[in-house]
Amino acid sequence: MKTSTPFWKKRSRPLLLALALSVAVTGCARPYILEDLGMILTAGYDLADDGRLLVTFTLPSIGEETGESRTLALTSKGSLSKEARENAGLSTDRQVVSGQMRVVVISEMLARKGCWHLLDTLMRDVNVTKTLVLCVSDGPAADLLKSKVPTRPSSGRYLYELLRKSQKNYAVPKTSIQDFERMYHDEGADPMIPYVRLMNKTTIMAAGTALFRNDKFVGSLSPEETKMMLLLGGKGEGGDIKQSLHTKGQDGKEDQVMLTFVTTKNKCKLELKNGRVHATYNVKVAGQVIEYSGDDDLTDDKVAKGVEKQIQSGLETRMKDLIDQFQHKYHVDPLGLGTKIRAARLYDQPWTYDLWRKSYENAVIDVNFELRIIRTGITR
Template sequence: MTTLFWKKRPRPLLLALALSVGVTGCARPYILEDLGMELTAGYDLTDNGKLLVTYSLPNIGAGEQEKTIIISSKGDLSKEARENVGLATDRQIVSGQLRVAVFSEHLARKGIWHVLDTLMRDVNITKTMVLCVSDGNAGDLMKSKAPTRPSSGRYLYELLQKSQKNYAVPKTTIQDFERIYYDQGADPMIPYVRLENGTIMAAGTALFRNDRFVGSLSPEETKMMLLLRGGGQGGDIKQTLHTKGQDNLQDQVMLTFVTAKRKAKLEMQNGRPHITYDVKVSGQIIEYSGDEDLTDDKIAQKIEKQIEDGLSTRIKDLIKQFQTKYHVDPLGLGTKIRAANLYPNDPWTYDLWRKSYESAKIDVNFKLRIIRTGITR
């Protein structure tokens, strides 16, 4: 009886041990020092149309002088280039630690979806991986020396994280790009960086129409755009005033947005969408180059009005560039138009989105309240 029971109902502990032995025997062992863990990947386009991929890999071996290994290879496809990288190193290339993908502007203008599609199909790559466009070659940017980190790849990742919190660049992951790319109502945008005097700098926003880079925004323009998207709280922005100081130069003011709220109203007017943004901001003046006494209420109100008018004009000019120069919809107004059902008798299509957005009338009402003018002692 005992033998029969054992055959039919094996004990759970012994079964688990048996399974663990089987699984362990099939697993592929990895030694940390033998791994080439991708931290940053850079993508360039060669003159003959091949993809040049550059990887930043940490050098984990004990006593190593170099903190990072930079290695490049070419291929018709990104996977082919990655395989060629593996042939040029004794490390086992793995992608689980990939944090940033950098695309050169030259490649981004041709389109980056074929590379992104491959990255998204890699189950080892996290969906929170950050994307950015480089003003120059991605490989040159990755080979630069980082001032405060052992590798340029790590420095770039930390720089983008900090700049996103300051609203100098947009916060966009590969998952965000994929979602917006498939949405017929918005265009993707990702951080824009450049190499300046040998140092990587956050340079604002790279604008995309579908998957192609079409232009860039400065950090200041990025902050204004993010205000309309519902962000911007904690960001700093500079505004030129109408007044002049003793040096006969126009006064400048630097403002920190303490709170920022915005509402968008949509309606149909004369056969085209009419969108009105109401943006309310409370801010603190942290620097002022003029000679006026900002503690005087009348003077403070005059400064408020100048800043309101100046930022309203700049934001309207920025929206006009989106509609007529770059033909992009980074604000996702197409999604708002569709949600408002402004075209009840027409099926929502890609062409209707583009046509309705570019013909839309967009107004911005900017209201500022200065709550503090800084602290003096």
């Protein structure tokens, strides 16, 4: 008579094998003791005179005797970023790790030559979070990270908080390393990341947007231009923008108005006429006047309508000029118009990189900006 084997005996060998493998894997893992770690908060990448990477890391540190928080800055060179990190580790008693890295600063000089190899290395690092913030510095990244911020013990931590705040105010774009990767591989949009500047060796400023064609830096936008670009992209609620008016005050200077956008709506209409793309951005905004330098009474409906038309006309013209720069000065597509053209299937032929560039640069792009002032502020 044939007897069946109990199921626990059938599974004993696979279970033992799984346990053995888990022990082996655990035994091979590199042990880390928290007190021995040097956790990178920010990393800055420059191009050294010999063509290698000059890398600066900032690591938060606590003084053993005083207990005060301070920042340790390590600088090293390497042909590869990982080599530079290993070389930096030779000058500290801590194990340098990237698990807490929040910001990467790339110097403009290095970014102009292309930075994909550097970013690809970071994205392959399993310890680097996909929400890592990228930015380009107007000047050496090392100088920016080594600067002393009077109000903060760490320039790296200050930079992270500065970029987060500026993203909420739409002064810089909200772009992570994952966003950069997506736009880099998308044959329909060019990457853009925050642009920062060190002023007077102590003041780090959010200076707007760094524009890229593929992985190469080609130019920058001011915070005001950044806000207009984001408005064209359907963002900007809660952001402020200034506009000059045609009227002049008693001092002979043009009146100025500051506006906060309460609601924003965006649509892009696409057509193909005689083989050429015609695109129209329809932007509708409801805003509140928060500052006005003129002498007219904005509570008067007629006056408010006149100011509304001036703001509308001024911002529409500025947006058109900005798009013209994208197309013919920088040759970039940060608004992702190519992605919209591809999705609309305006062409019968297969979509390619060359078709994207050609159709975008030859496109006729117009802007219809519609503003409605819903509040003029409180006056006494």
